Amino acid sequence: xxxxxxxxxxxxxxxxxxxxxxxxxxxxxGLVAGVLGPLIVMRRMSFAVHGTAELAxxxxxxxxxxxxxxxxxxxxxxxxxxxxxxxxxxRESDRDSVIGVILSFGLGLGVLLLWYYPGRASNKFGIxxxxxxxxxxxxxxxxxxxxxxxxxxxALIYRPLLFATVxxxxxxxxxVPVRLLSPVxxxxxxxxxxxxxxxxGALLVVALMVTPAAAAARVTASPWKATVLAVVFAEVxxxxxxxxxxxxxxxxxxxxxxxxxLIYLVCRSIAYFRGRTRKEPVSEPAALPSPSAPGR
Numbered sequence: 158x159x160x161x162x163x164x165x166x167x168x169x170x171x172x173x174x175x176x177x178x179x180x181x182x183x184x185x186x187g188l189v190a191g192v193l194g195p196l197i198v199m200r201r202m203s204f205a206v207h208g209t210a211e212l213a214x215x216x217x218x219x220x221x222x223x224x225x226x227x228x229x230x231x232x233x234x235x236x237x238x239x240x241x242x243x244x245x246x247x248r249e250s251d252r253d254s255v256i257g258v259i260l261s262f263g264l265g266l267g268v269l270l271l272w273y274y275p276g277r278a279s280n281k282f283g284i285x286x287x288x289x290x291x292x293x294x295x296x297x298x299x300x301x302x303x304x305x306x307x308x309x310x311x312a313l314i315y316r317p318l319l320f321a322t323v324x325x326x327x328x329x330x331x332x333v334p335v336r337l338l339s340p341v342x343x344x345x346x347x348x349x350x351x352x353x354x355x356x357x358g359a360l361l362v363v364a365l366m367v368t369p370a371a372a373a374a375r376v377t378a379s380p381w382k383a384t385v386l387a388v389v390f391a392e393v394x395x396x397x398x399x400x401x402x403x404x405x406x407x408x409x410x411x412x413x414x415x416x417x418x419l420i421y422l423v424c425r426s427i428a429y430f431r432g433r434t435r436k437e438p439v440s441e442p443a444a445l446p447s448p449s450a451p452g453r
Contacts, residue, residue, distance in 0.1 A: 185352075186304075189307055190391045193346060195370045195374065195380055206363055208242065212241075213347070213350055214263065215270065219234070231352075231354040236344055239346065310345060357398075365395060371421060375424040376431075394413050
């Protein structure tokens with residue numbers, strides 16, 4: 158327990174270059190995840206994020222096997238997953254089954270690629286649960302460029318995308334290209350999901366992409382306020398997870414998911430107690446007037 162809360166060791170480790178690089182990467186990832194998260198929740202794409210992460214894992218495993226940057230492989234895998242989801246899961250009734258098929262295929266192929274990889278087991282484990290030691294300046298450059306592209310495209314399509322998310326039938330009637338926006342947004346989510354593979358890992362990236370936004374949705378119905386809160390929650394989880402993991406040397410993903418889950422529980426509690434206080438007590442029915450005495 159003392160090792161977990163060794164503030165002196167944590168402060169010393171914060172001065173190391175790779176830790177600062179990882180913090181910068183986490184801050185960028187938290188921003189992108191927080192901005193996209195509310196739309197993911199409103200569009201009910203949480204399961205799609207998990208399916209995309211599996212092919213991001215597959216791409217990362219392939220990159221590890223052939224000796225190129227893991228971030229490039231994860232990006233390629235996530236974009237392919239997003240395109241497959243957009244092409245095969247056009248109908249809402251088919252979406253869950255398509256995601257399940259892609260998820261299982263991606264995970265199985267990724268396991269096979271890792272089995273062929275002759276290197277250290279820690280590299281294999283890092284793809285699944287994150288490994289901040291492996292985040293270098295090249296990865297941060299890719300992350301920053303990808304994040305700028307994602308945020309720029311999202312800014313261009315945000316209003317029609319939000320309209321299509323809230324009321325797709327009316328948006329279609331008003332001429333909003335709903336069918337085009339869905340795969341475009343899926344690609345943006347895929348890119349953002351791939352960015353989190355090295356920090357949180359492919360298996361637990363949902364903790365940053367979905368949980369902060371789900372927590373924000375519990376305390377506000379405003380899309381703008383939910384976005385701001387989701388960014389704050391994602392930043393706290395990402396940066397706090399890295400800082401807490403330094404002294405014990407434990408996997409970052411545990412602390413990121415733990416902080417995200419704690420924030421979610423707090424927001425659920427706030428929503429619960431706020432709902433109880435808003436319920437007005439049922440007033441007793443007014444007593445009927447007693448029959449008046451006969452007039453004099």
